[in-house]
Amino acid sequence: GGEGDPLLRLDAEFDDEINREAELILARREITATLDELAALGSEARYRAVDFRDRDAALQAVKEIHADHGRLDGVVFAAGVIEDRLIAEKTPESFQRVYGTKTAGAATLLAALEELPGGPAFAVLFGSISAVLGNRGQADYAAANDALESLGADWAERTGNRALTVHWGPWAPTGGHTGMVSPELGREYARRGVELIDPDEGTAALLRELAWGEESVRAVVYTASGW
Ligand SMILES: NC(=O)c1ccc[n+]([C@@H]2O[C@H](COP(=O)([O-])OP(=O)(O)OC[C@H]3O[C@@H](n4cnc5c(N)ncnc54)[C@H](OP(=O)(O)O)[C@@H]3O)[C@@H](O)[C@H]2O)c1
Structure with a gap:
């Protein structure tokens, strides 16, 4: 037909x-x-699954987790979506989904933490190397990851707690999880000589940064390529 x-x-x-x-x-x-x-x-x-674009649901979840344990020692915010397209082909709705999931989501989380008696020892926000170097088709995603850094820094200043945005280079897939690096993207990175972060190494790098990194540092870039 x-x-x-x-x-x-x-x-x-x-x-x-x-x-x-x-x-x-x-x-x-x-x-x-x-x-x-x-x-x-x-x-x-x-x-527990919570849509962080739903402010009330997110606030409620943070409150309940704190109530269940009597404390909340640290948080890692890694929510994100990508809808890669050149700016000319992007719709405002698509931009908002990509940009808002990260920025409104993180702002909601940080606001919820502020309402707890005694904040967490750290809030880690997962950013991306695209915030630092840019990436074709990712204007919304790059802007969102850059904004995370400011949201975290403002919160740290207000509360005196530690906020750290980690701008990751691309991670290698683990087992069944390809994450945001699809097999095609992985091949494209390989062609350009961009190395992928080994998942065990990436996890260890984050733990090392939290344990020994300078606490006043608000953002770091971690890549396997040594840029
Ligand atoms: N993979 C990489 O190489 C790489 C590189 C740099 C940065 N990062 C960052 O690392 C994080 C994880 O990436 P990934 O590769 O593991 O991607 P992924 O598999 O797509 O994971 C993204 C996660 O975000 C969640 N999410 C999306 N919208 C949400 C919302 N409104 N509320 C709550 N959760 C939401 C998704 O949950 P559902 O599946 O349930 O929707 C999913 O678990 C992202 O922030 C990404 O920007 C990844």
């Missing part, structure tokens, strides 16, 4: 639905596997 063929359109919608469903199943599997792995190591971990 031609372009207007309703059967073809149905087919495409069906494909989208299958993709979404498959992604959900894979995400659920990844969560279960991670929780099992942590339990086997003796960690008590709990999983």
Whole structure:
């Protein structure tokens, strides 16, 4: 059939639905596997899904977690979405999804932490190397990651707590998790000689930074390429 063929359109919608469903199943599997792995190591971990664009739900979640444990020692904010497209092809809605998920999400989290009696020892915000170097198709994402740094710094100044934005270079996929570096993007990085961060090394780097890094530093860049 031609372009207007309703059967073809149905087919495409069906494909989208299958993709979404498959992604959900894979995400659920990844969560279960991670929780099992942590339990086997003796960690008590709990999983809870909250949409951080929903301010009330996020505030409530932070309050409940604090109430359950009587404390909240540290937070890592790693929420984000990408919808890469050149500026000319971006819609305001798409920009807002990418920019707002990071910036409004982080602002909500930091505001919620401010309401707790006694803030956490640290708030880590996951930024990206794109905030530092820029990246084709990622104007919204780059701006969002750059803004994280200011949000964290302002909060640190207001509360006296430690805020650290980590601008990561691309991570290598682990097991089932490719994250924001799709196989195509991974190949593109390899072609340009950009090395991927080994996940164990990346985790160790963050822990080292928290343990021994200068506490007044508000942002660091971690890459495997040594730029
Ligand atoms: N992978 C890399 O190489 C790389 C490099 C630099 C920076 N980073 C940063 O590292 C973080 C994790 O990246 P990733 O590669 O692991 O990507 P990912 O697999 O896409 O993870 C992003 C996470 O954000 C969550 N999220 C999205 N919108 C949200 C919202 N409104 N409220 C709460 N959570 C939300 C997603 O949850 P759902 O799946 O449930 O929606 C998902 O768990 C991101 O902040 C990214 O910018 C990654």
